[in-house]
Amino acid sequence: MAQVTFDPYLKLEHLAGHADVTRAEKERLISKVMADRRFPDYLYGCYECGICVAVCPSARFYDFSPRRIAQAAARVDVDLMFQQMEEDIWECSQCFSCLRCPRGNNPGGIITIMREVAVEEGRRSAKTALEGYSRIIYKIMSTGTQVSPDMLQPDAFPDWGPEVKDVSENLSLWRRALPPETHHTTSTGWDVAESTILELYVIWLETGALEMIKEVDTGIHMILEEIMEERLEEEGIEI
Ligand code: SF4
Ligand code: SF4
Incomplete structure (x- = not known):
């Protein structure tokens, strides 16, 4: 240093x-x-x-x-x-x-x-700042996309007004109205190719990005590590 x-x-x-x-x-x-x-x-x-x-x-x-x-x-x-x-x-x-x-x-x-x-x-400030983002971190690192449409729930975002209820109840329909087919999804922001997901897993494991999560959220780290290692093993990719 x-x-x-x-x-x-x-x-x-x-x-x-x-x-x-x-x-x-x-x-x-x-x-x-x-x-x-x-x-x-x-x-x-x-x-x-x-x-x-x-x-x-x-x-x-x-x-x-x-x-x-x-x-x-x-x-x-x-x-x-x-x-x-x-x-x-x-x-x-x-x-x-x-x-x-x-x-x-x-x-x-x-x-x-x-x-x-x-x-x-693992500073306390980092844990506090990232506290509300565990679901987003999980989404990004497990699916390769950030906020997913099914997060649009009235109880999750009460400040978004009454329209959220209508959107959440007809989510699938709204999504199918979007021109790009890759956006006809509700559990992820868009379809991410399998090869891209695997590439991201390798990057996160090799660069230590996954290890960083461990310091701020042990639970999320354990789940993500399991998901990534299992998927990479299935594909015969060794880290
Ligand atoms: S833009 Fe900001 S950082 Fe850059 S010289 Fe001006 S005050 Fe300093
Ligand atoms: S919010 Fe944007 S402009 Fe402001 S310090 Fe951060 S990066 Fe720079």
Whole structure:
């Protein structure tokens, strides 16, 4: 892992929260973020121009700023970066509009790395942020598609209004009205070819993506591991 030097004069500014986590632990986690091979490509300093904030949809709705992410990383402000990793990064919608940065920064990319480290490390913030997504994670990793039409249930999404009831009761009919035949499905977003599913399983197993899930949701990890290994074994594919 790359050696990162921390500025000792910056350390007291942001200690108000997360005082239960030692400085050494924060440095370990931030070192891991900065040692990621993508990190140098995502940060070239900051003009403080605010263009990234102006184009960021999350900044419009939350107390969130991609500029603060870039600046904290440029200053190697460990306490602030740790605070952002525990709180702010989960507000980002990963749209990458902030790539318009004239300095060539990629605040959304820095956030991606921070999220990955938070998940790998099984941080409480990652577990909390992903709590409501276990069914979506299961769908993506078992079927290759994200939200499936049969998730449209009135009790699951009461804020979607009364039309959801009508849609859910006639789901199959609505889906068959769509022109692409691959969309005539209700339990998956669209038909995914068997070869693509198998390829995805191999990628998730080989890259360690499945292992990352283990840290945040052991139950989902066990189910997915079983599904993937069984399907690959049936096809005679050895990992
Ligand atoms: S990727 Fe995140 S930080 Fe960048 S513009 Fe989108 S929401 Fe904002
Ligand atoms: S657009 Fe780039 S240079 Fe401007 S504030 Fe954002 S990160 Fe800094």
